[in-house]
Amino acid sequence: MARTLVADHYQNTSVSEPAEDNQNTSVSEPAEDIHIDQPNNHAMDFEEILKAMKSKTAAIWETGLQRSVEFCKHHNIKTKTLVTDRHVQIKKWVRENMEDTTHAFDVWHVAKGMKKKLFALSKEKDCSDVSPWTKSMVNHLYWTAASSPNLNEDLVLAKWQSISNRILNVHDGHSTLFPSCQHDELEGRERHKRWLKPGSKVYEKLQDIINSKQMTKDIPMLSSGQQTSELEGFHSVDNHFASKMIGFSFHGMLSRQWLAAMHFNENSNRDHAYTQDGKARYRIVYAKYKKGEHTNM
Known part of the structure; x- marks a missing residue:
């Protein structure tokens, strides 16, 4: 050593x-x-x-x-x-x-594990409707952590579990700690995904992932910073x-x-690169493991 x-x-x-x-x-x-x-x-x-x-x-x-x-x-x-x-x-x-x-x-490690489960679920019979919701659920996971800087464990868990209603187009009445969604009314392209139906096979299986014992324990421990x-x-x-x-x-x-x-x-702390016009310069990379998504570098 x-x-x-x-x-x-x-x-x-x-x-x-x-x-x-x-x-x-x-x-x-x-x-x-x-x-x-x-x-x-x-x-x-x-x-x-x-x-x-x-x-x-x-x-x-x-x-x-x-x-x-x-x-x-x-x-x-x-x-x-x-x-x-x-x-x-x-x-x-x-x-x-x-x-x-x-x-x-x-958060990234928790999101990575959840994405694997959602991808596996989307391959099951009559469960393909979960595929368009995968990215939204990952974004919701990041928002859950980022919007709870004081590590109020009960509030963090309540925010996460509200996704069970949001995918049904229900945006209020979630819980006592987090009664309603904080976004504005969805319009136009913001509503392009198909809402899931309560009691359907895909919804019940998705509930098992959202409210699993592992997620219930891990979500309150997400780092907000x-x-x-x-x-x-x-x-x-x-x-x-x-x-x-x-x-x-x-x-x-x-x-x-x-x-x-x-x-x-x-x-590690080098200054950001800029173009001659004074604009921040980025490099967009489409890594194979991202499956079509990009990373700004």
């Missing part, structure tokens, strides 16, 4: 997420755990762990988090908020060992220095992690 501090800036928020467990090497198979400092957007610490030390991937993730937390404590760094994916073992460890830290879930998007950016940089297609020794992987961290910290 190796440890390094790669940033000297810190506020009070940490974003952590286990790296992919297939970041393998031919000899030692190290995995990593990275902490991103927000809003400075710097990688503070990463942990290199020999996979041979832990037989299960979940154990590697938990060990990496433990070591990073100890690293922060050693440097008198207090973690006010910890944003992770919704791994059960990590959730349990944070609950038992970080009582003074608010643990929140990254900090997300793990910067960490995903670091993983992209990491792949340039340590490709998953090539095996490295432990020290070979470690040196590449150092380079990736320094490169990320040096360039």
Whole structure:
């Protein structure tokens, strides 16, 4: 195991997420755990762990988090908020060992899991009507988190469950905490999707997803601010220095992690690019996994 501090800036928020467990090497198979400092957007610490030390991937993730937390404590760094994916073992460890830290879930990971379930449902017989609603439900999930900055868990859950009425063209009478929708009356192209019918097969199956035990537990923990998007950016940089297609020794992987961290910290807060006319410049990418959707870069 190796440890390094790669940033000297810190506020009070940490974003952590286990790296992919297939970041393998031919000899030692190290995995990593990275902490991103927000809003400075710097990688503070990463942990290199020999996979041979832990037989299960979940154990590697938990060990990496433990070591990073100890690293922060050693440097008198207090973690006010910890944003992770919704791994059960990590959730349990944070609950038992970080009582003074608010643990929140990254919205993108929750939305990703829900999209998979909605896509699978749309392939079932008589359930294709859910397909046009997939993007709207993902947007509703993001809005649920973003519009609830104080982490009022009951209100967050009430907002999310209101989608059960909205897809039926019912926009009031949702619940005591969230009685009605906040949007204006829908007109024209805003109503181009077909409303679902109560009692139909697709609606009942959709209800099972919306009100599932997992979603009921995870929705109130959604982060309204900090997300793990910067960490995903670091993983992209990491792949340039340590490709998953090539095996490295432990020290070979470690040196590449150092380079990736320094490169990320040096360039993470660069000024936005502008055209000669003074307009912000963007690059639109249509990634294959987006299935026709685009990403602004």
